[in-house]
Amino acid sequence: MKSINNQNVLLAGATGYLGSYIAKELVKEQIVTKLIARSSQKLKALESKTVKIIKAEVTKPNTLKGVCEGVTTVISTIGITRQKDGLTYMDVDYQANLNLLNEAKRAGVKKFIYISAINGNKYRHLKIFEAKEKFVDALKSSGLDYTIVRPNGFFSDMKDFLDMAKRGKIYLFGNGEQKFNPIHGEDLAIVCMQAIKSASNEIIVGGPDILTLNEIGEMALDAHQKPVKIIHLPDWIRRFIIWALRTFTSSKTYGPIEFFLTLMAKDNIAPRFGTHRLHNFFKDAVAIKS
Template identity: 25%
Template sequence: MKLLIVGATGTLGRQIARRAIDEGHEVRCLVRNARKAAFLKEWGAELKIGDICKPETLPPILEGMDAVIDAAAARATDSLSMKEIDWNGKVNLIQETQKAGIDRYIFFSILNAEKYPDVPLMNIKHCTEKFLEESGLNYTILRPCGFMQGLIGQYAVPILDNQAVWITGESTPIAYMDTQDVAKLTIRALEVPETQQQTYPMVGTKAWTAEEIIALCERLSDKKVKIARVPLGLLRFLRRFTRFFQWTYNISDRLAFAEVLASGKPLNASMDEVYKTLGVDAKETTTLESYFQEYFSRILKKLKEIDYEKSKSKKKKKTPFKSSV
């Protein structure tokens, strides 16, 4: 199958591209910067320069494709606003996909997006879901709520550096999923006709609070974690403050997501129907315990090797003074 992957340089998109290539699909990636996407070309993907916010660039990129996998998302550092990228850009992409005669479209939303209309990211995702449902395309909407890869920088790295782990005052359980598992299920969804016109959750085996993740990291790293809590009131103030400046709009919109994290309502759902429909064994899904176990084992082993090499190097050093006879 000829696949166009949008957002292929992102945390999730790159895993989807790699999985699709490994399974023998012809992969084309829409990118804004070929240099930053060079690794995709090395894997075997075709790169096409374009921008979903510039619809005139899309027709030649969509030409000849069998399906579109939309994993793009605005970054806090983007010059354009979240609305311009995640709403206007996605509308452009969906409409141009229709014009190109491509029937199959996979879109990544967020779990429970419809429950938070006052949170910009959630509201935009929900509106995009509705727009896609009314487009006439054979869509599949996948709704993750968090990726395990993001937890490394949030928890593991500060712990190994003996730095404090910052968490909000409230803790909502989140069912994080490994992006490699999401990629596997995504490519599988393309092969199963029953997934057309359907919306599915895309979540891990268990919902974890921040405190539970910290306890797990303490056990695996054998380190006592320093915790720093950020009051929700401070995040709300920062959100209002960053709305004063156009170049911080995206940061403000992301700070609004703190309302979701402080709600106390678990971001989790049953995956039974997903595994049954896709014919995938749920036991193959990576657990957070095994994910962190593998990470800490690999990193701690590397740190020991570095310490050993340093110690070995010091022993080999010769003193500048000759010993007296």
């Protein structure tokens, strides 16, 4: 990695899954950093000579005034998978990021790094991606240097498999041979750090292992020391569930389900990176709970 110690970085979303790993990398590299969070108390342990904690809410632009002063690069992991606090995807994934982008432009920030997801432009019809990609459009036309990081799913998203496995059965749609390579947050944090000096406008990345859904199901069952029992459901059921949820529930309910059911219906393979293995992640997650 090229030296990035001449940078002054602002990280938004430092208390989230990915953000917490990026924050640790920034601390480790001793980069002058501002961490903004709604609850600054959660980040107190990271405060140091190089790290300043700022209490701010990205959904409230008046709390962001001045936060980007002296900053060269903004990294935003702001986004919600499951809507809460009455906030929608447009409120957070689009508008909150736009609030931060506007503040970055005012302060003369050179670069903005935004974490979206793989194939976001292809799946704009999904509620989650509609908001994310609307912000991507705004970022592209902002005049700032930018990098959009597109991971191929997080290890933490795979915990649904562990939940099923705990009950002894894995349910999959289709033949379960769809392939993808999710990535651990710690590995993805390194990619985000590399993006600070990268000239690429887009980085698509996944974990080191390309796995089928069947293999992930087997790993989850193995982590719980259960016999392999995978039930394959016809794909029309998946399509019907998406239709029914979109028709009869709010985006708060169907958004994350629509997202996972759509992306897991096809292969999504990204360039491989990292050292963390999903089977170890599963075993560690089960050990922590037991």
